[in-house]
Amino acid sequence: MELFKEDKVYNFLGKGKIFFFASFVLFFLAITIVATKGFSFGIDFTGGTVVQVKYTQTAPIDKIRESLQKSKLFEHATVTEFGSPQEVVIKTPSSTVGLNNDIGDTTKEILKGTGDFEIRRVDMVGPKVGDELRVKGLTAFLLTLMAIMATVTFRYEWRFALAAIIAIVHDIVITFGFVSYFEVDFNIESVAALLMILGYSIHDTIIVYDRVREHIEESKETNFVQIINEAVSRTQSRTTLTSLTVFFVVLTLFIFGGDIMMGFSFPMLIGVIVGTYSSIFVAAQLVVWTGFSVADYRQKMAEKVKMRAEKEKMRAQFEQGIV
């Protein structure tokens, strides 16, 4: 089976302005949503307690709320259904410091009389831990960006690297615009998803860049726009296929992973779509705008080859004892 006609070169850049406009709108829409709505950060970041309770019958949510209100610890608590009508999650910004009598124990005491239940999970994070996580998460993210910038600059050129970074930021901002809009819990797994999207996005982009570089090196074409159109067209088949397989598995994670994986599977689902879009329509396009010149690149390449040849000549002379 073949999805794409092999010989055709699609004019992706001809529609560049439209895609740029679409990306621009989405990007700033996402920023606006995040700025106004914010994230519903999980307790990993804010500190607090999550108690997951499973009842043998349908969970009496009103009764649970009523019981909880009597305790000061649960003053700002929320009670929501989780996965099934039997199961609820109680979230409160409070956390306990003492080991002897913690919030899980308190919850068990308070909920006595609301029915037959089992406490399946108690996650409690103190405020200090959240701060540390935020700093660590941000450091990891920035360091990764820098590492990508360095490797792409080393293997390609700094303009490619810059465009790749912009594409990554584009993907991540739009994805987390969706996360904010749908009020999906932002937890430690979401950070893993974020870094995963980052890896996926750079992978996709590098595959396209590799083609661009190959065309520059092997063809006589001097029109950079044409080179990019050809590279994107040639890789389009693989981009779509891989995106499909990744999309399949992320979809199964999203469907079967349940609420507990939501913080991971939802951003991944959106990230795969946006990442695929950007590697076809945005990443290569951006290189054009950074003012990349094919002629200059070829000249630099030629110089590199010349220098290598000279070095080898010198070495050969040295080995033969001429110098």
Added chain:
Amino acid sequence: MKLNFRLVLLIAATIFGIVFSLPSLTQSERGAKVTLGLDLQGGLHMLLGVKTEEAVASQLKSVASGINRFAERNDIVIDSLSATSDMVTFELLDNDDAVALDGYLKKVEGTVVKATGGSYQVTIAPAEVEKLKVRAVDQAIETIRNRLDQFGLAEPTVAKQGVDKILVELPGIKTIEEEQRARELISRAAKLELMAIDEDRAMRVNDMDEAEATGFGDKILPDALQPNGKHLVREIPILDGTMLTNAQVGYDQNNNPTINFTLNSDGAQIFGDFTAKSVGKRLAIVLDGKVYSAPVINERIGGGSGQISGNYTTAEANDLAIALRSGALLAPIYMMEKRSVGPSLGADSIRASLLALVSGFGLVVLFMMFYYGLAGVIANLAVVINLFIILALMSLMGATLTLPGMAGIVLHIGLAVDANIIINERIREGFRAGIPTRRAIAEGYQKAMRAILDSNVTQLLACTILYVYGTGAIKGFAVTLSMGLLASMLTAIVGSYGIYQLFMHRIEKSKNYTLWFGMSRRKGA
């Protein structure tokens, strides 16, 4: 058909993968296995903080005890001896004793003594403070480990995290009651102190406030058994639990459980001296800041043993004896993070992620076969071997498989076929350009290689950063992903080429690109 080195490598990798992943798959007793994370098997995970500054305060207190004992033994009169959180202060009344006292103070290690006139200020040297803090954390880890070992749990983990944090993981905990008991045992300071009751002012204890008590060098402590009972004790203890050698559960005349403790020779000496000159007075047995009993001293007590009685059940007395035996915590600990997962939730998570794994895998396998024909089957084979290798590597490393780690593996299936997709697309391009089969395949691999390497190196770098800066769950994710990347380079790039080489003659002869590469038939191909 001939074996080639790529094929040999693939076969070796397959055997490696299957052999070393078997113990994990069959859950056999022998061999290295992947351990399931607490989120999958259920259990208790805690991150504990250590209040190291309290270790310094308690050190100052024992310095004060020492000074007090020295002064009494040598008939040196000192006044208003008190220990705050950062210094010990006292007044020396007779200057003639200054030489003897200074001689003693010089011998107390790690302290800085300042004396102006008769007023003394003893502080702990900054370097010593740092050492004390480090020791407090190390000692807490050691103590918690001891206590948990005696508690009888399977494979508890107690490890230092950062400078002053302790990670405790208890996979065996199943119920919330068990969890509570374990937490109590861990957190118990188990600080035993023997203190003298201030008999001159004990009558007034109910009318006195903290500040007034401090003014007399006293302290008000609550009674452990009577809710409103209070005791006025001398602030500086006679001795503390560091001189304790053993603690056992015993029974008193009413058959109630008690804890019998024994002191070492130094402790017995001090205890004997004190009881000899305090006949008729009361001695308070203080545990974790509460007075358990305050018997009247009838005669000198030698031998250095004592008894703590309270309203214990045998289990409680047993836990307390464990705590006392394993030593007091130098500094109190507090909870920074706690995650407890019940075994039923863990089982649900495993079921959900396995379902995702199987259905995701099924979809990808079908898709690849449908799209690429036999080339897709080869790619699928590579993915299966890849999964075995990941599992084998993780088993050998004794790595922990967490829920995010499972997600990483599921996701990896989607990405693992990518290398083969890139290669297959390149090969198809070669065929379209009319390049002969053998060369088209060779060139396809060669050209795809550069892009795959560039990308994988970048991703491995990202994984390394994730591993260094990530915490538990993210670390697990980074480990599975990077092992997947490495394994896929072996199976998808080297191994699948080996299979093509094996069948090269057949492919060349048949020229059936639809069967082999899923391409539509065309003229001239």
